[in-house]
Amino acid sequence: MDSRDWDAVIIGSGLGGLTAGAYLATNGLRTLVLEHHYVAGGNSHVFRRKALHGQCSFEFDVGVHYVGDCGPDGLIPTVLRGVGLEDKVEFLEMDPDGFDTLVFPGLTFRVPKGWDRYRERLVATFPDEETGLHRYLDVLESVLAEQRSIRLPIGPEDLPRLAQEAPNFLRWALRPLSELFDDCGLGQKVRAVLAAECGAYASPPSRAPVALQAGLMDHYLKGAYYPQGGGQVLAAHLVDVIRSHGGEVRTRTTVERILMEQARAVGVRLATGEEFRAPVVISNADLKRTFFELVGEGHLAPETVARLKQYRMSLPIFVVYLGLDIDLRERLPNTNYWYYTSFDIEGMYQDCYAGRVPSELGLFITLGSVKDPHTSAIASKGYTSLEVMMWVPPDYRVWSIGEGPASGERYHQKKDYRSLKEQLLDTLIEGVEQAIPGIKEHIVWKEAATPITQERYTLSTGGTSYGIELATDQIGPNRPSPKTEIEGLYLAGASTLFGHGIVGSMRGGVGCASVVLGRDLMAEVEGGQVFGDPSKLTAGGPGWDPWEASR
Numbered sequence: 078m079d080s081r082d083w084d085a086v087i088i089g090s091g092l093g094g095l096t097a098g099a100y101l102a103t104n105g106l107r108t109l110v111l112e113h114h115y116v117a118g119g120n121s122h123v124f125r126r127k128a129l130h131g132q133c134s135f136e137f138d139v140g141v142h143y144v145g146d147c148g149p150d151g152l153i154p155t156v157l158r159g160v161g162l163e164d165k166v167e168f169l170e171m172d173p174d175g176f177d178t179l180v181f182p183g184l185t186f187r188v189p190k191g192w193d194r195y196r197e198r199l200v201a202t203f204p205d206e207e208t209g210l211h212r213y214l215d216v217l218e219s220v221l222a223e224q225r226s227i228r229l230p231i232g233p234e235d236l237p238r239l240a241q242e243a244p245n246f247l248r249w250a251l252r253p254l255s256e257l258f259d260d261c262g263l264g265q266k267v268r269a270v271l272a273a274e275c276g277a278y279a280s281p282p283s284r285a286p287v288a289l290q291a292g293l294m295d296h297y298l299k300g301a302y303y304p305q306g307g308g309q310v311l312a313a314h315l316v317d318v319i320r321s322h323g324g325e326v327r328t329r330t331t332v333e334r335i336l337m338e339q340a341r342a343v344g345v346r347l348a349t350g351e352e353f354r355a356p357v358v359i360s361n362a363d364l365k366r367t368f369f370e371l372v373g374e375g376h377l378a379p380e381t382v383a384r385l386k387q388y389r390m391s392l393p394i395f396v397v398y399l400g401l402d403i404d405l406r407e408r409l410p411n412t413n414y415w416y417y418t419s420f421d422i423e424g425m426y427q428d429c430y431a432g433r434v435p436s437e438l439g440l441f442i443t444l445g446s447v448k449d450p451h452t453s454a455i456a457s458k459g460y461t462s463l464e465v466m467m468w469v470p471p472d473y474r475v476w477s478i479g480e481g482p483a484s485g486e487r488y489h490q491k492k493d494y495r496s497l498k499e500q501l502l503d504t505l506i507e508g509v510e511q512a513i514p515g516i517k518e519h520i521v522w523k524e525a526a527t528p529i530t531q532e533r534y535t536l537s538t539g540g541t542s543y544g545i546e547l548a549t550d551q552i553g554p555n556r557p558s559p560k561t562e563i564e565g566l567y568l569a570g571a572s573t574l575f576g577h578g579i580v581g582s583m584r585g586g587v588g589c590a591s592v593v594l595g596r597d598l599m600a601e602v603e604g605g606q607v608f609g610d611p612s613k614l615t616a617g618g619p620g621w622d623p624w625e626a627s628r
């Protein structure tokens with residue numbers, strides 16, 4: 078076989094692409110993953126910095142800050158177990174009495190593990206809202222329970238059956254969260270507390286479907302975790318599975334075109350002109366770029382072109398990375414902070430949709446070295462690494478950008494771009510100081526990433542990492558499935574029906590490999606199947622560096 082012929086070629090090494098690759102490689106397909114960036118992992122990759130003339134070092138997570146449901150039979154551990162990684166990745170649990178700390182003016186709420194404790198604490202905090210809160214939580218829990226029991230697929234002819242089997246799901250799942258809040262007669266403060274973690278899906282209550290909120294809370298209420306060794310370990314182990322099972326992962330390799338012959342995908346061409354052929358091509362790259370730039374409109378049905386154009390992308394995130402010369406490992410609880418200067422969360426999103434940076438702050442603050450105190454790469458002893466995030470508008474004009482970095486624009490030195498970036502960096506630092514007083518004077522490293530930075534590194538439309546917006550009209554069956562209308566072309570990643578985040582992307586990777594192989598791999602793994610040969614795996618152990626292993 079020519080070294081340029083493969084059974085499957087995957088564009089992009091995000092967790093969706095790598096998980097699909099690991100499942101295909103362990104099922105005997107020669108699999109090649111091609112990644113634009115210099116390290117694999119997409120949004121799950123980390124980067125490192127030295128400060129104080131090399132005296133200390135920090136590792137920063139791009140997009141693995143916390144994941145839910147990582148107990149022994151949790152979803153992510155199950156996906157990992159299926160390719161022989163059961164004992165390779167350990168998940169460290171965050172404080173079960175308050176894995177998220179929600180800070181509002183005059184009100185702090187710590188989100189505990191477990192639906193019952195969550196309910197008790199909410200009622201204790203908002204006794205006047207007790208009736209509405211019980212109704213709200215009953216609806217969420219029944220939507221989840223009914224969703225699990227529904228027989229799929231669902232068509233219009235199934236509605237009478239669903240009305241019997243899943244009345245709450247049918248009534249509420251796809252309606253906006255704000256309508257449920259109204260129905261339960263909840264006041265603004267309790268609404269803000271209930272929706273405070275909506276940044277995890279980047280949609281406000283008026284756009285987020287009830288099923289999404291129920292799914293998010295269920296994910297984290299099963300326990301919130303951080304992978305020991307930092308976010309890069311997930312990608313690094315999946316890379317190892319692929320490489321040790323006859324596959325390859327190549328970084329610094331940008332795909333420019335999906336090769337089409339007789340209306341089917343037959344391989345890819347790189348920006349360098351090199352070609353790789355395969356009967357299966359999986360795109361983990363941005364949805365719109367996949368079809369409009371890699372495939373080309375001429376190969377698509379007009380309805381597909383129209384639908385793709387209509388999809389709205391999720392809001393992007395502005396991130397500040399800080400290194401501190403103080404060790405907060407033993408001093409702070411193992412919690413994330415959601416810090417708000419107003420109870421009007423909806424208003425912050427509406428500012429973004431109107432192309433304005435929100436005037437009120439809504440921040441997510443997370444501390445890598447507190448979540449994993451023993452991995453010295455995350456922060457040297459005596460130091461702390463932390464990330465601060467805020468949801469912002471994607472519009473190029475807000476960032477004073479023309480064509481965007483994916484089109485080759487050089488933007489770093491643009492005065493207006495730099496000035497907004499620096500202004501926001503300072504604003505977010507002031508916000509962190511309010512949430513965790515006293516840290517400002519300890520900053521020894523600071524830098525920021527805008528949606529434009531995100532576009533440069535992952536080539537995503539609008540600098541998002543969550544794919545197409547998770548809204549009532551773009552959820553579940555209204556998102557693309559892994560199988561496309563083009564023979565031989567499949568999708569994995571945040572824009573698919575499996576959704577975004579670490580769990581959505583990884584579960585979607587299994588879903589994509591299942592469609593390629595024509596089997597339900599998730600059901601096989603849940604039944605105890607382990608694919609491939611775990612004895613071949615080499616990653617892990619003393620001295621192993623997940624970052625080096627992902628290059």
Ligand SMILES: Cc1cc2nc3c(=O)[nH]c(=O)nc-3n(C[C@H](O)[C@H](O)[C@H](O)COP(=O)(O)OP(=O)(O)OC[C@H]3O[C@@H](n4cnc5c(N)ncnc54)[C@H](O)[C@@H]3O)c2cc1C
Pocket residue numbers: 088089090091092093094111112113114118119120121139140141142143144330331332333361362363394396466534535536542543544569570571572577578579580582
């Ligand atoms: C700031 C931030 C915080 C987050 N926090 C969390 C969190 O705490 N918990 C959580 O669950 N999720 C979080 N997420 C979301 C999560 O990280 C993403 O949804 C998920 O990792 C996306 O995976 P994906 O499979 O869609 O691929 P992506 O991560 O989008 O990766 C796609 C890859 O394709 C590559 N690519 C694109 N085009 C090409 C091309 N033409 N040729 C070659 N390669 C190409 C890109 O370089 C990229 O590496 C966060 C994201 C961000 C940005």
